[in-house]
Amino acid sequence: EMFFLYNNKLWKSDGTEIGTVEVKDLETYVKSIVIFNAKMHIFNGSKSFWVSDGTTAGTTKIEVDVNEFFHNSQYGIVGNELYFQANNDCGYEIWKTDGTAVGTKMVKDIHPTFDDNNIEDIIDLNGKAIFTASDGNWFGKELWISDGTEVGTKLLKDINQQGSNGSSPQNYFQFNDKILFSADNGENGRELWVINAGVASLLKDINPGPRYSSPSNFILFNNEVYFSASTKEKGKEIWKTDGTEAG
Secondary structure: OEEEEEOOEEEEEOOOOOOEEEEEEOOOOOOEEEEEOOEEEEEOOOOEEEEEOOOOOOEEEEEOOOOEEOOOOOEEEEOOEEEEEEEEOOEEEEEEEOOOOOOOEEEEOOOOOOOOOOOEEEEEEOOEEEEEEOOOOOOOOEEEEEOOOOOOEEEEEOOOOOOOOOOOOEEEEEEOOEEEEEEEOOOOOEEEEEEEOOEEEEEEOOOOOOOOOOOEEEEEEOOEEEEEEEEOOOEEEEEEEOOOOOO
16 A cells, blocks of 8 residues: 555555545644654654554554654664654753654753754664764764663764864764764864774775865665765765775
């Protein structure tokens, strides 16, 4: 069956007119739909979300004390839970849900003062959430990791240690047991970094010196990762890596 939205309602179709029916009136504009644990999780950006198995009886509204879900539409499926940014009295922080009201909670108040768009680029690494965040302690936006608990949510590495500048890690891409991403350490420009065995390090300074190579658009092909990057000599071209500096 195919599922789709029309006029703030969830519909399904088996490809025939008689088999195209309304499943549920979702009451308001839908912001995002994420499928995990074999169910649709339908977020409207306000204090509630819907969980659906594709049937009317199996589509239920989950009410949570949150001002706004999915403020910047950033999310990541980590294990059997969904991590995302939400807003409550603590500001915009890292949250998670297992699809139930009791299992929907803030993981940690990372930035105790005002924080807009504090959480970005969430990805799963061996059952832990890797993401970008700022805690307001003059680190800027840096690399964070979480095991889903408050005590287990911490700064993984302060990549840019120049004053309060952040490295702003972006473009996380899982490759076997590693995570490739781009970051700016303040010395090499925005370059290719890797998380390997829990340690983050510069994989290669593609455009030597402070110039940016800005690696992005990662895709996997034949057990290598292809991506775009720029150098002073050749401009933006296609690159590949096997996850090692030499490769």
